[in-house]
Amino acid sequence: MISVEDALKTILNAISPLGLEKVNILDALGRVIGEDVYAGRAIPPKDNSAMDGYALRAADTCSASETTPAILEVVEDIPAGTIPEKRIEPGQAARIMTGAPVPEGADAVVRMEDTRKEGRQVAILVAAKHGQDIRLEGEDVQSGEKVISRGEVIRPAEIGMLASLGRSFISVYQRPLVAIVATGDELTDIDETPSPWKIVSSNSYSLAALVLNCGGIPMQMGIAKDRREDLVAKFQAARRADLIVSSGGVSVGDYDLVKEVMQEKENRMQFWRVAMKPGRPLAFGMLGDVPCVGLPGNPVSAMVSFEQFIRPAILKMMGHVNLFRRTIQARLGEDINKKSGIRHFLRARIQKDGDLYTVVTTGDQGSGILKSMVRANGLIIFPEEMTTVRAGGMVTVQLIDDSLDFTQKPGY
Numbered sequence: 001m002i003s004v005e006d007a008l009k010t011i012l013n014a015i016s017p018l019g020l021e022k023v024n025i026l027d028a029l030g031r032v033i034g035e036d037v038y039a040g041r042a043i044p045p046k047d048n049s050a051m052d053g054y055a056l057r058a059a060d061t062c063s064a065s066e067t068t069p070a071i072l073e074v075v076e077d078i079p080a081g082t083i084p085e086k087r088i089e090p091g092q093a094a095r096i097m098t099g100a101p102v103p104e105g106a107d108a109v110v111r112m113e114d115t116r117k118e119g120r121q122v123a124i125l126v127a128a129k130h131g132q133d134i135r136l137e138g139e140d141v142q143s144g145e146k147v148i149s150r151g152e153v154i155r156p157a158e159i160g161m162l163a164s165l166g167r168s169f170i171s172v173y174q175r176p177l178v179a180i181v182a183t184g185d186e187l188t189d190i191d192e193t194p195s196p197w198k199i200v201s202s203n204s205y206s207l208a209a210l211v212l213n214c215g216g217i218p219m220q221m222g223i224a225k226d227r228r229e230d231l232v233a234k235f236q237a238a239r240r241a242d243l244i245v246s247s248g249g250v251s252v253g254d255y256d257l258v259k260e261v262m263q264e265k266e267n268r269m270q271f272w273r274v275a276m277k278p279g280r281p282l283a284f285g286m287l288g289d290v291p292c293v294g295l296p297g298n299p300v301s302a303m304v305s306f307e308q309f310i311r312p313a314i315l316k317m318m319g320h321v322n323l324f325r326r327t328i329q330a331r332l333g334e335d336i337n338k339k340s341g342i343r344h345f346l347r348a349r350i351q352k353d354g355d356l357y358t359v360v361t362t363g364d365q366g367s368g369i370l371k372s373m374v375r376a377n378g379l380i381i382f383p384e385e386m387t388t389v390r391a392g393g394m395v396t397v398q399l400i401d402d403s404l405d406f407t408q409k410p411g412y
Helices: 003-011 156-164 202-213 229-238 258-262 299-315
Strands: 020-024 053-056 070-078 092-096 108-111 115-118 121-124 146-148 170-172 177-183 217-224 244-247 268-271 285-286 290-295 327-331 345-354 356-361 378-382 394-399
Touching: 003 268, 003 285, 003 299, 053 121, 053 378, 115 146, 146 156, 146 170, 177 229, 202 217, 202 244, 202 299, 217 229, 229 244, 229 258, 244 299, 258 268, 258 285, 258 290, 290 299, 299 345, 327 345, 327 378, 345 394, 356 378, 356 394
Parallel strands: 070 092, 177 217, 177 244, 244 290, 327 356
Antiparallel strands: 020 170, 053 092, 053 108, 070 121, 115 121, 268 285, 285 290, 327 394, 345 356, 345 378, 378 394
C-alpha cells in the first residue's frame, strides 16, 4: 500500500500532454493554447473616437464655456467605418461617431452632450484637452506584440482578442479520449429494467460526467462481466483511448479480475492499494502503452479517487499547469474521529460564515452512499496521523465544485 502522494506522483509521471489540433476560436474556450500569438497589426489600427461628438483642434476651445462657447464650422460627418475626407483646419470641426477614425488636424473629441448644433456650425461648450476622448493607434496592442502565450487557458477575453486579430482558428492541446469500463455481474445498464438483485451501473455515468467536467471526452465501453475473456475484450477495445478508467474488480474477491489482467505479460501494473479512505483498492498500470486506472466499484470511492488522481491526469494531458482543486481552511461543526495510518476524505458541505468558512459532513460516510456526494461541495482531508478533531477546530477542505465562487448578492 502506498501513500496518496506517491500514487499521484506515479500516475502523473506516466502522463504527458497530448498533441495539438487547430480548432475554431469558439471551440477553444477553456482549452490550453499551444502556440504564442503575436499581433499582426496594431489595435486600434488608427486613432479613433471614443465618443459620439465632434473632432476638433483643442487650441480652438481653450476659452470655451456654456456662456462663451467656441463656434466652429462643421466640415464633415464621419460615421463609424468610414474614412475621413477632409483635414481639420483652425476654426473647423467634424461630427464623428464612436469608433470612427479621427481626421488629420484634429487632436481632441468633444462629446455630443457638451455641444450645441447651430445650423452648419457647432457651439462647443467646454474647453477640450489635447488627446481628449481619442483612442490612440496601438494603445491596446502594438503591432508585433505577443498578446497570448503558449500554455494559457483560453477565456472569453482571449477569444475576443483573437477575433480582433483576425484569428478564426488556433492551435490548442487535444482533449483526451477516456475509456470507461464498468465491471461486475451485478450491474445492469441504465435503460434496462433491473431485477431485485441487480444494480444500475451509476459509475458509468458519474465517471463520464466527471470526465466531461474537466474537459475530457468520455467513451463508455459498457459493462464487463466477471469473466476474464469479457474483461480482456473490453480492455482491448478501450486501448484506442488516451486513458482507460475502470470501476470495480480491484479488490481481493475471486471475481476481481482487473488486477489480474493488468499484470499480464504485455501490461504493467505499477501499484495496487492506496492509503486512503474511501478508495483504498485502487490499481494503476499500463495496458500496452495506454495508462489505466482501476478504481474501486463503490460509487463514492470511484468519485473521490477520480478527484484525487484522474482529474489531474486529464488536465495534464490537456496541457494545463494548474492541475489540482483549490483547498481552504474551514471551522469544523462537529467532532470527527478515525484510526491513524490512513488519509480520509470526508464528504462535506462548506459555507461562508462571516469572514470564515464552516464545514460539516453530509451524513453517513459509507462508500456506497452516493447521496453523501450529492450533498457535498467539498472533501474534508483528514491526514494519516490525525485521529481526532473537535468541533471548532480548523480543517483543510478540498473544493469539488464552484458553488463557493458565486453568491446571491454582488460583492460591491
